[in-house]
């Protein structure tokens with residue numbers, strides 16, 4: 410008997426592993442753009458789910474940003490039904506402008522995926538990100554300069570979302586999609602997007618590094634993720650110890666390691682309402698100076714109109730005082 414091609418078999422194994430974590434009888438929804446990665450994922454889920462005693466469905470999001478997108482989304486949903494995926498639905502979203510076009514589309518997409526998952530009581534939403542997507546995310550995260558959390562890339566499991574293909578090279582996953590009706594999103598190669606530019610560079614970087622770059626970046630992401638999780642949980646403890654009366658006591662923070670103090674200060678500022686996207690390392694450093702380099706300086710101005718002052722041994726919000 411002839412088995413499936415090796416690429417198809419590898420994708421099926423990865424999907425089988427992800428499905429094994431779900432309760433028998435539950436529904437796994439494949440988020441499918443119609444591109445090769447998520448098409449290979451959908452085909453593998455259609456094959457594996459019944460064998461694991463699960464149900465698999467498909468959801469495709471129409472961002473309504475390109476001509477013919479509604480027809481394409483409908484075709485993807487019809488293809489899902491032909492594969493035996495149930496439900497297989499296309500959802501149209503309105504993409505806003507906040508944070509730039511990529512972020513706005515992502516936000517609208519995840520909102521729609523979450524809503525469909527909730528509506529159908531899905532146990533998981535499967536995403537088709539590959540090791541190459543992870544490598545691009547790590548490089549972009551490193552360039553942003555925002556620390557371990559962003560260089561840790563995408564989580565293999567986060568809430569209802571799962572990324573079964575995160576350890577597989579894109580070329581392999583594309584190989585598994587060879588016989589599937591796939592659509593190539595022109596946005597993926599549009600140099601207007603930072604991700605597309607990094608994506609285009611990846612083969613050159615891989616060659617320059619003498620191979621192993623994508624796999625190494627994916628491993629770096631996994632290691633940093635574990636480190637960041639530990640630091641975040643230690644920071645949560647410190648935050649609790651330092652909290653008093655809506656403020657943070659300087660004494661509790663001053664003795665802590667800079668890595669933990671920075672996390673606590675950042676979390677607190679966000680809790681007070683500073684928008685995370687606009688809170689820079691310089692803001693956190695200015696708060697840190699109130700704790701460790703105190704020379705009676707004035708209050709620190711944070712985005713969102715928030716002002717923080719050091720008052721009687723504690724950091725407090727002072728823009729609310731009369």
Ligand SMILES: Nc1ncnc2c1ncn2[C@@H]1O[C@H](COP(=O)(O)OP(=O)(O)OP(=O)(O)O)[C@@H](O)[C@H]1O
Pocket residue numbers: 439440441442443444445446447448468469470471472518535536537538539542594597
């Ligand atoms: N319009 C969409 N509808 C549903 N899911 C989507 C959509 N766009 C992206 N996704 C999900 O997010 C994953 C990553 O998408 P992205 O466009 O970043 O990567 P990609 O490598 O081009 O993937 P693909 O080949 O599946 O399009 C996809 O594999 C898919 O699971």
